[in-house]
Amino acid sequence: MDELLQKFSLRELRLVLLGLGAVVTAAAVMSLVVPKAKTLAAAKNEVAVLEGAAVDGAELDQHLTNQYARLDELKYQLHGDMADLPARQVESYIIGRLQRISWSNDIELVSVEPAIGERVQIFQEMLFNVQLSGQYSDLYRWVWDARNELGFVVVKEYRLTRQDNEDDSPSLMAELSLASYRAVE
Numbered sequence: 001m002d003e004l005l006q007k008f009s010l011r012e013l014r015l016v017l018l019g020l021g022a023v024v025t026a027a028a029v030m031s032l033v034v035p036k037a038k039t040l041a042a043a044k045n046e047v048a049v050l051e052g053a054a055v056d057g058a059e060l061d062q063h064l065t066n067q068y069a070r071l072d073e074l075k076y077q078l079h080g081d082m083a084d085l086p087a088r089q090v091e092s093y094i095i096g097r098l099q100r101i102s103w104s105n106d107i108e109l110v111s112v113e114p115a116i117g118e119r120v121q122i123f124q125e126m127l128f129n130v131q132l133s134g135q136y137s138d139l140y141r142w143v144w145d146a147r148n149e150l151g152f153v154v155v156k157e158y159r160l161t162r163q164d165n166e167d168d169s170p171s172l173m174a175e176l177s178l179a180s181y182r183a184v185e
Helices: 002-007 010-084 087-104 136-149
Strands: 108-120 123-134 153-162 172-183
Touching (some): 087 108, 087 123, 087 136, 087 172, 108 172, 136 153, 136 172
Antiparallel strands (some): 153 172
16 A cells, blocks of 8 residues: 555645545535435425415315305205205195295196106106196296296196187196206215
């Protein structure tokens, strides 16, 4: 080893030691400082995300409130006022509403026959075969009012027949098949 050291001049030896020191320093920086710097940068990023979430929290609450209101609106469109009624009371509720609509439009509600329809995806169909008697304009208003008041009821079939031979304002018999849908739990 002494022979090797004697081959190098003092200046070369200093340069080798200086290079070796630089390599050791670079290795120390890479192994100790760089991971800590990466951890610090990741922590700063997480803090920025959390601060952004705190600011967006109010917007999130407003968005959730809007979505819950939209769900309530869709639930009302689907079920109307009967959304919170037990299944056994739905038939009588709808029949009562049909009778009220008939009275307000000068229509005779001849009969209402409830029936169970088919299952459509997650909904159970409830059918109501309805017979009405009255003038054409009154029947038209009845269907319009039923649509507006019972938006959750669909007219599946509609048939009109004449009951008398008057030309000016004939009495008509309307037979309708109404369907209401209720989510099955």
